[in-house]
Amino acid sequence: MTLSWADVTVRLMKAETQRFRRSAIAALLMLAGTGAAGAADFVALRDIDPSIVQAMHYATPNNFTGKPVAGYENGECLVTRPTADALAKAQEKLSARGLTLVVFDCYRPTQGVQDFVDWAERKDLDTEPAKRFYAPDVPPNRLFQLGYIAHKSGHSRGGTVDLGLAEIGAKVAIGPVPATGDCRDTAATAGVRDMGTSFDCFDPRSWVGAKGLSKAQRANRKALTDAMVSAGFKPYSKEWWHFSLAAGDAGTAFDFPANAASLPDATGE
Template sequence: MTRLSSAVRGLVTAFAALLAVTAATVPARAATEPQAPPDFVALRTVDATIMQEMRYLTPHNFVGKRIDGYLQPLCILTRPAAEALHEAQQKLLREGYTLKVYDCYRPQRAVDHFVRWAKDLDDQAMKGEFYPNVDKTRLFEDGYIAERSGHSRGSTMDLTLVKLPAKPTRPYAPGEPLVPCYAPKGQRFPDNSVDMGTGYDCFDTLSHTVDPRIQCEQRANRLRLKSTLEGLGFVNLAEEWWHYTYKPETFPDTYFDFPVSAKSLADSD
């Protein structure tokens, strides 16, 4: 009986170990990344002439680090939004301009990264450029940061205009001196876009699309972008001259979390 009990105990121990190994492998299988629905496309497959400067893959943003979920410098949009943007590009090319996108589809994990950063009041590394006049304690209250973003639905993009021929721009060097995003164009961080009065992602009321303090060439540039896009079904967020959503949205109530990567797309093969 002693030998039999020992054998039984051995079998039980082995079976328990097998269960532990099996359980440990389940999360690994479940952790595979979500895929985009077939309605999503890479913008470059619809219009390769639109410039892409995907800021959240780089440290040149208000957080100062690459944002979670951005794996490649790729603009992903729902197909209707991408095709409408192509129409806008065709019109602007005839006028001597090109569109340049800074951000397109944004995974929920990136929005969560923004929220964590906003709650960390000690991290103000990029304040000097992106929010020099805004107390970080007010980012949620003033609407600069939220727990959900229309970008995660796939039909919203941040973009600007570039006069052709486009000039090259230098990369941001982490740690370099910061200049306020509302400084004169020749003083703030160089961008080959036309002068919109502020840089991209400038947390300031001067970024409001029709702020009365923005006049002359800067106002004309904002209105050129606005009139071109609105004529094709895009709607501007009044607080951000760069933010547009194509309507009707393909996914008006769904917030996706697949990574910004070619592998996320159905046509990636």
């Protein structure tokens, strides 16, 4: 659906909740300048390389918020076309070694980013099993200060992805939040290679240069990083799973649902 400036302005004026105002503002940004062209450049990763495994945690309750995240309707990886092409290049390199990429998160609607912020501002976080697993030693009042939660994300611009590795043919599955252990010793995604922590582990052990990893864990991280860097991605020092492609950044933070049916066509409609 294409919104005119008048349509969005009316929605903004009639907005009764803070979240609806944020969505209306995001729609205004989408209409501005390069916004429409950037949105039209998004694709479903499965249409570019269906061999890449998808385990999209935020479409399920099995993530650090303990519930499906706003804007994740079908658990589908959407990225800009340059990002998808680069991922296919990394996948080709890994498949020669019998490995496959496993994507945990791709495009993130801005309403999903706000969901993270709302979660981090809750007063009862320490009572939540998901928080205990994913952020076992982080006081709730330091989630922003330590950089684990942010008010903006490169994911919303389509050029950033979170991912791990698995052997080709492995049974990859998103499991429930474990009742015992935490993200430093237990993976939240079955079938993936051991990287020393689970995806989304809020702990220094997740840093690229973390100490105390086994030889196999270091080798797995290196295999992932080497493949991604060779395809043009830049790693993030505090999250082994996080990579961004500068050439794949659409330049605008979008808020359409993470669902291929919501993608604009080539004309931006």
